[in-house]
Amino acid sequence: MNKEDQVIKGFRDLYNKMVWLNKDKMEDSLKGYTSSEVHCIEYIENNRDANVTKLAETFYMTRGAFSKLTQKLIKKGLIESYQKSDNKKEVYFKLTPQGKVIYNIHNDLHKEFQERDKAVFEQVSEEQFDSVLNFVDKYNRHLDAEIKKVGIVINSE
Structure with a gap:
């Protein structure tokens, strides 16, 4: 196996191991929410004026798929839409208090996983x-x- 293949395989292995290690805790703590929903919530909280177009581009999905996802999150009471007074055409999203709870749980889990892996990063x-x-x-x-x-x-x- 050449070095290029080793690098790609290494990235895949790292990613798959992280997902496997984090999966159970994520699923237990965020029961009832899909990974796409949680990551959509994370993006909305971390990026001002998030809209369907920005979400679709960021997650490499169609605008139609993200439109459905945001409608689901609105129905679950996790996000709400808004428009700016100077642009009534564009629809943006922000988290509701319930959405912020999900965001905080997810964020705390990431901090916990970073703490678990800190020993490796300290050696770099x-x-x-x-x-x-x-x-x-x-x-x-x-x-x-x-x-x-x-x-x-x-x-x-």
């Missing part, structure tokens, strides 16, 4: 971090360009 030098971050950034930019070639515009904020 600034130079090593910079090297990995540089690689990830280059690969992301390459994939953005490839996605753009097939006609999908990604908002990489």
Whole structure:
């Protein structure tokens, strides 16, 4: 296996192990909510003026799929829509108090998982971090360009 394959396999293995380790605790703590719903809630809380277009671009899904998802979250009382006085055409979303509860549970779990894995990150030098971050950034930019070639515009904020 060449180094490129090793890197890709390594990223996949890391991701799959993190998902596997975190899955039970996430599902127990966020029972009744799908991963898509929780990550939509997270995005809305962390990004001002979130709308269906921004959500769809961020999660590489269609606007129709996100429109359905946001309607579900509205029905569950987790988000609410609003419009700006200067733009009545665009619909934005914000969390309700109940949505903030779900966001906080999810955020606390991520902090717990970061604490679990802290020992590894403490052993990594600034130079090593910079090297990995540089690689990830280059690969992301390459994939953005490839996605753009097939006609999908990604908002990489």
